[in-house]
Amino acid sequence: MRNARTLLFGVTLFVAVAPAVAHAQARKVYISVDMEGISGVNGDNQTSAAGAEYGRARKLMAEDANAAIRGAFDGGATEVVVNDSHGSQRNLLPEDLDPRVRLISHSFKRHGMMEGLDSTYDAVIFVGYHAKAGSPRGVFAHTGSGVLRDLQINGLSVGEGGMNALFARWYGVPVVMVTGDDVAVEEQRATVPNVRGVVVKRAINSRAVELRPLAETRREIQEAAKSAVASARKTPPERLARYTVRMEMRDPTIPEVAAAFREIRLVNPSTVEFSRESMPDAYRLIRVLYRFINTD
Numbered sequence: 001m002r003n004a005r006t007l008l009f010g011v012t013l014f015v016a017v018a019p020a021v022a023h024a025q026a027r028k029v030y031i032s033v034d035m036e037g038i039s040g041v042n043g044d045n046q047t048s049a050a051g052a053e054y055g056r057a058r059k060l061m062a063e064d065a066n067a068a069i070r071g072a073f074d075g076g077a078t079e080v081v082v083n084d085s086h087g088s089q090r091n092l093l094p095e096d097l098d099p100r101v102r103l104i105s106h107s108f109k110r111h112g113m114m115e116g117l118d119s120t121y122d123a124v125i126f127v128g129y130h131a132k133a134g135s136p137r138g139v140f141a142h143t144g145s146g147v148l149r150d151l152q153i154n155g156l157s158v159g160e161g162g163m164n165a166l167f168a169r170w171y172g173v174p175v176v177m178v179t180g181d182d183v184a185v186e187e188q189r190a191t192v193p194n195v196r197g198v199v200v201k202r203a204i205n206s207r208a209v210e211l212r213p214l215a216e217t218r219r220e221i222q223e224a225a226k227s228a229v230a231s232a233r234k235t236p237p238e239r240l241a242r243y244t245v246r247m248e249m250r251d252p253t254i255p256e257v258a259a260a261f262r263e264i265r266l267v268n269p270s271t272v273e274f275s276r277e278s279m280p281d282a283y284r285l286i287r288v289l290y291r292f293i294n295t296d
């Protein structure tokens with residue numbers, strides 16, 4: 001009798017609390033998907049549309065994205081938006097994706113890999129990320145495009161994951177998870193110390209990798225996304241007074257063009273510097289400089 005009463009109390013309590021909990025967990029999740037750090041991807045004939053194995057790679061990309069999407073919904077997401085964040089940003093095919101998501105596609109964007117993120121989101125997940133420019137061991141290590149040797153924001157050298165984390169922080173949306181090779185996951189901790197990481201492959205050097213079994217990495221991505229989303233807590237927006245950006249290029253052609261804009265200072269023939277009062281504005285100009293100036 002005593003046991004039955006305890007049980008009954010437990011059930012009553014659960015019923016009373018459940019609607020409130022369900023409401024509190026309504027979650028909007030943003031997933032930015034790059035390609036170099038996807039499970040099974042390890043060749044440069046996979047990462048651009050002209051490559052012989054591109055068709056395979058975009059399917060692999062969709063599979064890792066789908067694992068994260070399933071996990072996000074399992075973890076309480078009520079809405080998931082996926083942003084295609086690689087190259088042309090038209091790699092993911094909507095027919096290959098979990099039918100519950102919306103897809104942001106095409107690279108003509110102000111905010112590239114973070115297009116559309118704002119303070120209405122509750123969590124950000126990075127899938128398929130890679131090491132920053134100059135990392136000696138990361139597979140396909142680069143930042144933004146091939147033109148950058150280093151990118152610094154307020155004195156901190158960052159890759160795409162670091163830059164994107166600062167963007168998310170501007171809106172107070174936590175980056176809760178990253179997937180990629182071991183170097184990419186480790187580098188992410190410089191800007192998001194307690195980020196949940198799924199290492200899908202081990203970089204042997206800048207080209208060779210040890211690939212983990214696909215079924216295993218996808219299962220791990222799903223499980224990590226589930227717990228990352230379930231435990232995500234929004235933070236107050238972090239808005240610094242000034243974002244000073246220094247971009248060191250591989251050659252002086254882009255700085256030569258960029259110096260035409262009065263607010264862009266030439267630090268040396270291959271390095272430019274500028275300041276912006278918001279991270280989204282800084283991000284937009286970084287993107288213009290590495291992507292939309294053609295000096296061919």
Ligand SMILES: [Zn+2]
Nearest residue numbers: 034130144160
């Ligand atoms: Zn990238």
